[in-house]
Amino acid sequence: MNSHMKTSIAILRRGFRTTLTAAAVALGVAAAAPTIRAQTAANFTIVDHATGQPLSLTDYQGSVIVLDFWAYWCEYCQYAAADIEPNITRYYRNAYGNSNGVPVQVLSLNIDCSCDSCEDSYINDFGLEVVSDDCNWAAYNQWNYGGIPQFVVINGTTNSVNHAAWQVLSDPTGYLTNYTVPQLMKAYIDSVLTPAPVCVVTNPASGSVVAGSNVVLGAKLATNGKLIKGVAFYNGATQLGYIARPPHSLTTNNPASSLIWNTNYSLTWSNVPVGAQSVFARVYYGAKSSVDSAAVNFTVGAPIALVAKFTTQGPNLVLSWSGGSGNFQVQCATNLFKPSWQNIGAAGPGTNLTLVRSNKMCFYRVLQQ
Numbered sequence: 001m002n003s004h005m006k007t008s009i010a011i012l013r014r015g016f017r018t019t020l021t022a023a024a025v026a027l028g029v030a031a032a033a034p035t036i037r038a039q040t041a042a043n044f045t046i047v048d049h050a051t052g053q054p055l056s057l058t059d060y061q062g063s064v065i066v067l068d069f070w071a072y073w074c075e076y077c078q079y080a081a082a083d084i085e086p087n088i089t090r091y092y093r094n095a096y097g098n099s100n101g102v103p104v105q106v107l108s109l110n111i112d113c114s115c116d117s118c119e120d121s122y123i124n125d126f127g128l129e130v131v132s133d134d135c136n137w138a139a140y141n142q143w144n145y146g147g148i149p150q151f152v153v154i155n156g157t158t159n160s161v162n163h164a165a166w167q168v169l170s171d172p173t174g175y176l177t178n179y180t181v182p183q184l185m186k187a188y189i190d191s192v193l194t195p196a197p198v199c200v201v202t203n204p205a206s207g208s209v210v211a212g213s214n215v216v217l218g219a220k221l222a223t224n225g226k227l228i229k230g231v232a233f234y235n236g237a238t239q240l241g242y243i244a245r246p247p248h249s250l251t252t253n254n255p256a257s258s259l260i261w262n263t264n265y266s267l268t269w270s271n272v273p274v275g276a277q278s279v280f281a282r283v284y285y286g287a288k289s290s291v292d293s294a295a296v297n298f299t300v301g302a303p304i305a306l307v308a309k310f311t312t313q314g315p316n317l318v319l320s321w322s323g324g325s326g327n328f329q330v331q332c333a334t335n336l337f338k339p340s341w342q343n344i345g346a347a348g349p350g351t352n353l354t355l356v357r358s359n360k361m362c363f364y365r366v367l368q369q
Helices: 075-094 116-126 181-189
Strands: 007-013 016-022 045-048 054-056 064-070 104-110 131-133 150-155 167-170 198-203 215-222 228-235 238-244 261-269 275-285 289-292 296-300 307-313 316-322 328-333 342-348 352-355 363-368
Touching: 064 075, 064 181, 075 104, 075 116, 075 181, 104 116, 150 181, 167 181, 198 275, 198 289, 215 228, 215 275, 228 261, 238 261, 307 363, 316 363, 342 352
Parallel strands: 064 104, 104 131
Antiparallel strands: 007 016, 045 054, 045 131, 064 150, 150 167, 198 215, 215 261, 228 238, 228 275, 275 289, 275 296, 307 316, 316 352, 328 342, 328 363
């Protein structure tokens, strides 16, 4: 234990517990770069407190995992829980992961299953979110240094550029009264780096000529395990639109050699001017990070006038047209001075529509949608 820290812990023995204070002279602690350990965490399976189902460490692959071992009677565990929930659990959820956009998952592990109601009160008092029961110490015995609270920070990503998969980054014992839990942990949590997302604009095609003033923009994205805040489309320095994602709504766990594409990013750019355009997508992830796709260059052509004509087909009329593409809607009105246009048929991508003759005068028009 660091002799330069005043550390409060609960000393544990099997079948026996007591709260004591292990104190060393507090000489002051200066913030420093974290010293990373080389230990690899072994997988364990315990019980999800809420569902009673098995829960394993590997269930949270793709995240930085924080283990918090506690017991309901441990005074310093309570101090730590009151610190961790707002300053680690909720902090990193609202920040879209660590400083690099990697998800952060806190697992609260109860090691004393002797009083269910006491445990439930503890969970409710501190708002614990993911709680498991480690009644047989299957997980705790990996880091059983004789006291609680016991904390462990693990790199659960498989594509980190600076840490091995399942590497134990930190495992301090006790709630440090001169150095709060978040201050101690954040340097380790934020040290996990993974590759940036990869984004490609898929629509329009590069070098294409687009007809019409409304252009559908699309992009696909490989998250590389990042939590994505949103995707924006730009024409030069002008933002055309932004598609937001709520916190923790997208977590793609994949190794560095794999690209898992999400294609749900699209919007319609309206009233696009005629001429050459250059569009790119910008992906926002983590607290302040972003990465741009390559730009796609395309041309918006001048609108082409539709030309329509009537021909007969037995007792009916056939309205046909040319000069446009896309989907079409046919409308009619009985008065051109104050027209009230009514839809009479959707032609879709077709270029003609059969009309039933009537005794009423009607003016027709074709709309390109």
